[in-house]
Structures are given as structure tokens and as C-alpha cells.
Amino acid sequence: MAQWIYFLHPPREHFADTMTPQEESVFAEHFAHLQRLTEQGVVILAGPTLGPVNTGITVFEAPDETAARALMESDPAIARGVVTGELREMRVALLRR
Template sequence: MAQWLYRIVPARADMVDDATDDEAAVVGAHFRYLVELRDRGVLILAGRTQGEGPDTVGITVFEADDEPAARAIMNADPAVAAGVFAATLHRYAVAVARDGLDMTAPPATD
């Protein structure tokens, strides 16, 4: 199975700092979608930069059989489908990973 990455950026520059109620609801659905992908064994990792403002980006690294399947996974992301995030798809290969990565740790704060 091939590995893929989709990069997301907010479609509206102020969305991270000042999301509307509708945008916040779609981002919640986006998070639930990622958890579902993880639970199905598709997701390798997902996260976003911790800065605020228009430079914020997110990545989702996952497995899919081929490009059409990978594109379908990306396009099924509720935030991509709703246009809250713009997404680009890239073929990817994890080269080095550490065992036992603790995904329950809170994100670092500045």
C-alpha cells in the first residue's frame, strides 16, 4: 500500500484566529473524520502547525492503494469538501519514524 500526504491550508486567512460557527462545526467534523481514518488503520499521522494566522498548515499522512483512492480520501474530508480548507495531494514515504510515539501528549505551547 502506498503512502500519501495531503496538505491543508485555511481557505480564509482569518479562519484559524476567528472561525465562524459554521467553520468550527466543519473543523470538528474534519477531526472526527481523521479519528475514523485512524481507527480504520488508514491514517499514519495528522496535525497542524501551532502558529496562528494565515501561515498555519496541516498535514495528513495516510495509506491508499493508488492516487484515485488517495484523492477520494482527501476529498471526503469534510473540511476539504466544504471548502474550509484547500488541499493538495502528494505521494509520500515515511523514511524514519520512532516507535511508541505518544499521541496523547498535549501540543507544545509557546
């Protein structure tokens, strides 16, 4: 199974500290969505970067680019237009267990 990464690009600096109530609601759905995918064994890791630019990352497995793109676009934060997504294929070379 191929590994993929998608980046969630926020609409402004310090996004995590300045989310509106609507954005917070969408990010609660986003977190629950990723939690389900992690429990299903699809997501390898996910989380935000810290500092002024809070880019989110999700590393996951999918059989091909079409499936990977569909998974990325199903993320509520992307699907609802709160952030923009960027998909790239990657290879997990080292993973601490």
C-alpha cells in the same frame, strides 16, 4: 501500500484563532473523520502547523492516487470548501514508535 500526504491550506492567516462558528462545526466533523480513519489504520498522523499559517497535514496509506485523492476529497473541511487540499505521494522513511 503507498503513503500519501495531503495539506489543508486555510483561507487566511491565524485561521485557528479566527474560525467562524460554521468553520468550527466543519472542523469538528473533520476531526471526527480523521479519528475514524486513524482507528481503521489508514491515517498515520495528522495535525495542524502552528503560527500565523495553520496548514494542516494528514499522512495516510492508500493503494493508488485515485484512492488517495478520493480519501482527501472526503475530508469534510475540503469537501465543504472551508480549506483547499493538496495531495502528494510520499515515503515514510523514519517513524518513531
